[in-house]
Amino acid sequence: MKKLHLNNRAKWSKSIIFSLVFLVLGFMLSYSYSLSKSQEETGDFTGGAFFEQEEQYRKELIEQQERNKALREELGEKQAAVQKFEQSFLEGESHETDFAKEAEALRHALGLLPVQGSGLVVTLQDGAYNPDSVNPNDYIVHESHIFQVINELYISGAEAVSINGQRIHANSHIVCTGPVITVDGVQYPAPFIISAIGKPDVLASSMKLAGGVMDQLVNDNVVVTLDEGQTISMPAFLTES
Amino acid sequence: MWLSVLGLLLGISLGLLTDMQIPSEYANYLSIAVLASLDTLFGGIRAHLQHMYDDKVFVSGFFFNIILAAGLAFLGVHLGIDLYLAAIFAFGVRLFQNIAVIRRLLLAKWTNKKETEESLG
Numbered sequence: 001m002k003k004l005h006l007n008n009r010a011k012w013s014k015s016i017i018f019s020l021v022f023l024v025l026g027f028m029l030s031y032s033y034s035l036s037k038s039q040e041e042t043g044d045f046t047g048g049a050f051f052e053q054e055e056q057y058r059k060e061l062i063e064q065q066e067r068n069k070a071l072r073e074e075l076g077e078k079q080a081a082v083q084k085f086e087q088s089f090l091e092g093e094s095h096e097t098d099f100a101k102e103a104e105a106l107r108h109a110l111g112l113l114p115v116q117g118s119g120l121v122v123t124l125q126d127g128a129y130n131p132d133s134v135n136p137n138d139y140i141v142h143e144s145h146i147f148q149v150i151n152e153l154y155i156s157g158a159e160a161v162s163i164n165g166q167r168i169h170a171n172s173h174i175v176c177t178g179p180v181i182t183v184d185g186v187q188y189p190a191p192f193i194i195s196a197i198g199k200p201d202v203l204a205s206s207m208k209l210a211g212g213v214m215d216q217l218v219n220d221n222v223v224v225t226l227d228e229g230q231t232i233s234m235p236a237f238l239t240e241s
Numbered sequence: 242m243w244l245s246v247l248g249l250l251l252g253i254s255l256g257l258l259t260d261m262q263i264p265s266e267y268a269n270y271l272s273i274a275v276l277a278s279l280d281t282l283f284g285g286i287r288a289h290l291q292h293m294y295d296d297k298v299f300v301s302g303f304f305f306n307i308i309l310a311a312g313l314a315f316l317g318v319h320l321g322i323d324l325y326l327a328a329i330f331a332f333g334v335r336l337f338q339n340i341a342v343i344r345r346l347l348l349a350k351w352t353n354k355k356e357t358e359e360s361l362g
Contacts, residue, residue, distance in 0.1 A: 014296060015244040015245060016244065017296065017300055018244070018245040018248070019244045019245045019247060019248030019249075020248060021245075021248075021299075021300060021303050022245045022246070022248040022249040022252060023248035023249065023251055023252035023255075024252060024278070024303075024304075024307075025249065025252060025278050025279075025282065025303075026248070026249040026250065026251070026252025026253040026255075026256065027252035027253070027255050027256040027259075028252075028256065028271065028274055028275050028278060028307075029252075029253065029256065029275060030252065030253040030254070030255070030256030030257045031255075031256035031257075031259055031271070032256075032268070032271045032272055032275050033256070033257075034256060034257050034259070035262075035263065035268055035271065036268065038262070
């Protein structure tokens with residue numbers, strides 16, 4: 001160990017240089033070691049991660065495609081439904097006016113609308129007092145007479161009928177209460193003016209049939225007057241009473 | 242002596258703790274540099290055993306070889322020639338030679354010592 005005899009300064013500088021050399025050496029060794037190790041790891045890792053990622057992306061893609069397919073099917077269904085709806089709408093449009101007309105006609109038939117038109121007015125009046133007759137029922141107007149007239153008018157195509165201005169409808173009731181007649185709860189005395197809207201000549205001729213309503217009424221001593229030239233207006237049936 | 246051991250430990254710990262990542266193509270340069278430094282180290286040990294050791298030669302050789310090896314590899318990569326193989330070959334051969342010389346010297350020293358002890362004893 002000759003070097004121990006060198007002076008302190010040289011020794012110190014030498015050991016510093018050596019330590020520097022060894023520092024670099026150690027750094028390089030350990031760094032390359034850790035680098036190769038980490039590269040191996042990362043290589044493995046990146047490879048695995050790559051495949052994993054690819055797998056994941058593939059799965060996602062498949063999912064997306066499936067979803068697209070489902071959505072496309074749904075879209076097709078929806079479009080078909082829309083087309084169907086449009087088709088039905090088109091068909092419905094052509095029917096709409098018919099329906100409206102039908103509704104109008106039905107409303108007329110139900111008496112929900114005021115009507116106006118030509119028709120026939122039949123006036124039934126009690127017969128003149130007959131002293132020979134014991135029973136006054138023989139010469140006054142009964143509900144059956146009114147029924148006969150109304151039925152005859154309806155059969156002959158009357159579209160609307162009213163008694164003394166009271167509209168008759170499907171559920172109307174006509175009751176004979178002594179000398180007066182109750183139509184839907186409203187009492188009317190004679191004479192009874194039965195108005196019917198329809199073809200005036202048809203209505204009149206049907207009334208005047210031989211052995212028909214008119215003859216029967218005359219037979220029962222009822223005074224019947226027919227008036228077929230008027231324009232008749234009827235109010236709407238509103239009250240249910 | 243203890244200062245150089247400390248330097249070695251410090252370098253190792255620094256290298257292990259360094260979390261810096263370099264591209265894989267530069268790892269070649271580092272391995273060549275490591276090889277060069279090892280070669281220089283063993284060359285220094287041999288020179289010491291042969292009583293030819295010189296501080297300046299050792300230190301300058303150490304750093305210069307590292308830089309030269311890395312530079313050669315760099316040049317090789319850019320010229321399309323695998324010059325780092327030449328560096329590895331040269332340093333590898335020299336490393337083995339140095340180690341062989343060191344072994345022989347040590348063996349000779351050991352046998353000499355034994356013989357002298359026996360002769361003395």
